[in-house]
Amino acid sequence: MLEAAKEQAIVARGLKRSYKTRTETVDAVQGIDLTVGRGEIVGFLGPNGAGKTTTLKMLCTLLEPTDGEAIVAGCDLRRDARGVKRRIGYVAQGGTTMREAKVSLEIVSQAQLYGLSRQEGERRGKALLRALDLDGIWDRPCGSLSGGQRRRLDIVMGLIHEPELVFLDEPSTGLDPQARANLWSHIRSLRDQFGTTVFLTTHYMDEADALSDRLLIIDHGRIVGEGASAELKERLSGDAITLTLRTAEDAAKSQETAGALENAANVVCEGNVVHFRVPNGASVLPGLLRKLTDLDVEPIGVEIARPTLDDVFLNLTGRSLRD
């Protein structure tokens, strides 16, 4: 592949994975192209079963691609898997530690597997625990930690060798809202402090929204959309505007006016209420209201709703992410 690909954190071309079951071949991932720049936080968003984890496992050397190629952290995934392994961290969805094991045992042995000495593992482990607000758990069994603590410990395990790129699979699943917000701020500071590239999968809108610089949207094993969250919303959905009027007659006039706006979509009139979508609604709305005043139409209620990623997803795939 291109020498330029080594400048990026991840470049994948035509990455494919199929599974053979007893009766058929299932194409879990049907050819993915993606690029992640160094220092980016990229969210990989899609419903359960879309192929997120399969893609992640391929990029992490846990699953051999059926086809395609990738440069991960500057190393060829197929030819230099060990080089990839040295440079990446991976935090699996289901955790990384044994309940019965002491935190110190898991951290130090993990560091040693990356070629670090026991002392160095201890030093880095304690520093990382402190950075993730986990002071004082060194001698405790992993199973005695709270869900949020255990998840942060997983992240410590994935960072012990100071990887330049870290993969997080569904980092906040199963955590309460406070623990999630806390985890997100830690992930963000990871990038800000150490310049670590973060590639995370999620099926939560709010997580993708809160954390990522850029989103890749996957459905049925293909990437269907790509861009910053705000840009995707603007481009693919627009704001939802609802006008309430005095009479159905006024509503009909408003429907016509709204329909004439540039880029207006889904203009619907229900009784004395008009719904439509338009990009950048906040700047369009004053002009619309002026035009309505000229027609002697005065709305009695105006509502503007920012689009959500769910709207984007609906627009891209024709179904809701929550289905």
Next chain:
Amino acid sequence: MSFFRDTFIIFRRATLLSLQNPAWVIIGLMQPILYLVLFGPLLLRMTSVPGFPPGNAWQVFVPGLLVQLGIFGGSFVGFAIINEWRSGVIDRMMVTPAHRVSLIAGRVLRDVMVLMIQAIVLVLAAMLFGLRVPFGALLLALALVAMLGASFSSLSYAAGLSMKSEDAFAPLINTFALPVLLLSGILLPMSMAPAWLRYVSDVNPFKHMVEALRAVFRGEIFTFIVPFGFGLSLALVLISLWTGARVFRNQTR
């Protein structure tokens, strides 16, 4: 070499993990003694029965117990690997640059060490009961038991990791364990069996290992059965380690 270093790291982690639960350590050490105390006296009464092999009753019984320890101690470790896999530990370790084979070899090494400690406890206890065995023969016997233990722990890890379900793994162990136990003459020597049963048991390699171990305990090291039993164990250990390593490698396929 990184292979040996990685293996030692895994061995150390597995050992410390075992030690974190003192209850298991005590149960593990009690087990051989229970066999000795609760089954031994029964066997002492049998020595006069026709067909009972030559030698002191303890020389017949202890080799059987040692083989049983090797087979059964090893067989159940598959449950632990399923637990580790479910906790995400196996995937986590496979993403590290550590040697794949080390991931299984380090665990097998821990199991063999536990087995050796149990075997030594068993032999020492049996000596109190009246077992007499030359020191060299004892070392030879421990080597054979270590090979058996390594084989079964590798096979068990391989089976556990390919099945990834306790519900599927438990019946497999039971299906396999009972016939092996009965057909190897561990509890009662096969020389007491009717002809047809003896023919069936001849196909069971573990019977020959038990017989070899009994010959070693009698000090008859230069009879045919001893190299034969050891040869079988060596073949078994090679096949098992290869199978285990292969299953670990194939995890990413």
